[in-house]
Amino acid sequence: MIDIDQVRRLNVQDGDLLVVPENSEDEGMQQLCEALRYLIPDGKVIIVRGPIEQLDVGDMNKLGWHRA
Template identity: 70%
Template sequence: MIDIDAVKRLNVQDGDLLVVPEDSDSHDMELLINALYVLMPSRKVIIIRGPVQQLDVGDMNKLGWYRA
């Protein structure tokens, strides 16, 4: 269920990364992406469960991620 008091206006741009709380339900995430598609069908966004942290290239390599 969405906490209406926690709703904030989003100014979603093409290519944005949206981070939702890590306890978010998969179904609610699907509802969010569907609502965004209705409002902005040509924009592409990525929705992930948080938390997110920025890693440097060395840390990403240690995790098996390599920059192309």
């Protein structure tokens, strides 16, 4: 389960990035996704198991992320 006290933002808006603790379980992540689909049916939200670190473009490309 996700420790809801550790979620950094609860007023979720379309386009938000949510960072949850890195020890969050898959089941909790799935429940969070389902809840967000219910609350923001057409919203686009990215959920990342923390921590977040700054990467340069080359590192992002190696991981399959591409800057638009």
